[in-house]
Amino acid sequence: MNKIIEIKTFGNEEQGFLSFFESNKDIPFEIKRIYYTYDVPINTKRGMHAHKELNQVLWCPYGEIEVILDNGKEKKSYLLDSPEKALLVGKGIWRDMYWKKENSVLCVAASDYYNEEDYIRDYDEFLKYVKEGYWNDENKLY
DSSP, rough: OOOOEEEEEEETTTTTEEEOOOOTTTBHHHHHHHEESSSTTTTTTEEEEEESSSOHHHHHSSSSSEEEEESSEEEEEEHHHHHHHEEOOOOOOOEEEESSTTTTTEEEEEEOOOGGGGGEHHHHHHHHHHHHTTTTOOOOOO
């Protein structure tokens, strides 16, 4: 599931653009929560966690944010630098985000309501889950 997707976009330079995605059509889950992060200083690292069960789609409507995904075996970097693309992030993926441009905004649509119990905030604990096969190889990077 961990891959860049193109967001449907309509419009033109004279009138502007509208972009959207839909639950269970463009993304493989129902959206239960949307949040966004902004006013983050350049080169700040955020994220630094994984989720046991949560799936997300991340997009950057303005700016440039590097997202590094880690499944405990390999890492892959993605650049969110256009409002026309998004990153699907599945469960069992450690994520680090780096703000690369001033005033960048990161938006997230999540498959469930906020639940602190779903977070893994310690990298060594995350690696333990990976080693024990908690996600049964569902957390592959593409």
